[in-house]
Amino acid sequence: MSSLAKRAERKERNKQSLDMNLVALIDIFTILLFFLLSSATELETLVIPRAVALPESTADVTPKPTVVVLVNAQEIVVDGQTVARTPDVMANDADLIEPLQAQLVALKAKPEAGSTVTIMGDKDIPYRLLRKVMSTCAQAEFTDVAFAVRTRLEQKS
Structure with a gap:
């Protein structure tokens, strides 16, 4: 088999399997969801001007x-x-x-x-x-x- 044929066969073999790992993507979405839920609390945040140093x-x-x-x-x-x-x-x-x-x-x-x-x-x-x-x-x-x-x-x- 020539090197050109081997290369074509290897290209065809690699083209067939395209796996996507969803575990990492699910982890990212879980962290994002946790962050959004934890930051959306009922706490009132007052804007503190620089001219005021609160105790x-x-x-x-x-x-x-x-x-x-x-x-x-x-x-x-x-x-x-x-x-x-x-x-x-x-x-x-x-x-x-x-x-x-x-x-x-x-x-x-x-x-x-x-x-x-x-x-x-x-x-x-x-x-x-x-x-x-x-x-x-x-x-x-x-x-x-x-x-x-x-x-x-x-x-x-």
């Missing part, structure tokens, strides 16, 4: 959707809208922050608004400012106050 916590309770009040060294923001400047609030001796109260009362009038407010405060803001924000929330009839924190991963010893 850490080890709490396991998942938060409910609420009105979010962001407090940092420059401004006080309610659901994305700036309502007051922090230096102006600190210069005032009153515990009530009137623009914040007006915005919270307007949000409270909406039927989907509950009685819970989440304060996303920078970890370095003074307690006096935090007390003013909490007092204003209480006067706007938000009875439940929650604080946004970063989840700290516990280290096992």
Whole structure:
């Protein structure tokens, strides 16, 4: 048999069997499905601006959707809208922050608004400012106050 004939025979033999290994493909789809299911939880994720450094916590309770009040060294923001400047609030001796109260009362009038407010405060803001924000929330009839924190991963010893 000539080398040309051997080559043609070998080509014909290799052409006949084309096996596809589905096990690896099924493994990939299983991992992809697991990833998608684990990432689609009911956990509310708050977008944390760079201007706010949240304190850490080890709490396991998942938060409910609420009105979010962001407090940092420059401004006080309610659901994305700036309502007051922090230096102006600190210069005032009153515990009530009137623009914040007006915005919270307007949000409270909406039927989907509950009685819970989440304060996303920078970890370095003074307690006096935090007390003013909490007092204003209480006067706007938000009875439940929650604080946004970063989840700290516990280290096992």
